[in-house]
Amino acid sequence: MKLAIYPGSFDPVTNGHIEIISRASKLFDKLIVLVSVNMFKPASFTIEERKELLEETVAHEGFTNVEVDSFDGLLIDYFNRRKADVIVRGLRAITDFEYEFQMAQTNRRLCYKAETIFLASKTEYTYLSSSMVKQIATFGGDISDFVPEYILDRIVKRLKK
Ligand code: PNS
Secondary structure (H helix, E strand, O other): OOEEEEEEOOOOOOHHHHHHHHHHHHHOOEEEEEEEOOOOOOOOOOHHHHHHHHHHHHHHHOOOOEEEEEEOOOHHHHHHHOOOOEEEEEEOOHHHHHHHHHHHHHHHHHOOOOEEEEEEOOHHHOOOOHHHHHHHHHOOOOOOOOOOHHHHHHHHHHHOO
16 A cells, blocks of 8 residues: 655645645555644644644545644654655745755655655646735735635634734
C-alpha cells in the first residue's frame, strides 16, 4: 500500500489545495493531509480550526481514501512514524521552486527514504494562495472564487475585521 502525505499550513484550505488533494488521492492508496506548523508564517487559524475545515472539505468532496491529521513537529518524524512512502507538494509557479526544492532536499537529508513528488497546479490556481485569500477576506473582499461554498461563511466570519 502506497501512503502519501500532503503537508502544509492550510491557513485556510483553498480550491488550489483541494485540486491537489483530489489528484494526489488518485495516485496513492491513501493520502494524509497534514496540517503542519510553518515557523516562518504566522497563522490566522488555529491548528484545530484548519483541521476542521479540511475534514469538512474531505467529507464534502467525498475523498474516501483521504485522512486529515495535524502534527506540531518535524514533518519527517511524522513521515517515519506513519511509515509513509511519499511527500506530496503542489507547485504553482517557478517562484515556488527554490523553497520547495530546499524543503525536499532537507527532508531527504533527514531521511533518505523521504521522496517528495510535486504536482503542478492547474493553471487557474497558479496565482492562488492562502495569504491572498486572508488579505481579501480581512478587508471584506469576495473570496467565493477561491474557497468552496460549504466553508466560505466560516472563513469570512473568522477573518473579517
Ligand atoms: O503550506 P506551507 O506553509 O508552504 O507548508 C510548509 C510546511 C508546513 C509543510 C513546512 O513548513 C513543514 O514541513 N513544517 C513542519 C516542520 C518541519 O518539518 N520543518 C522542516 C521542513 S524542511
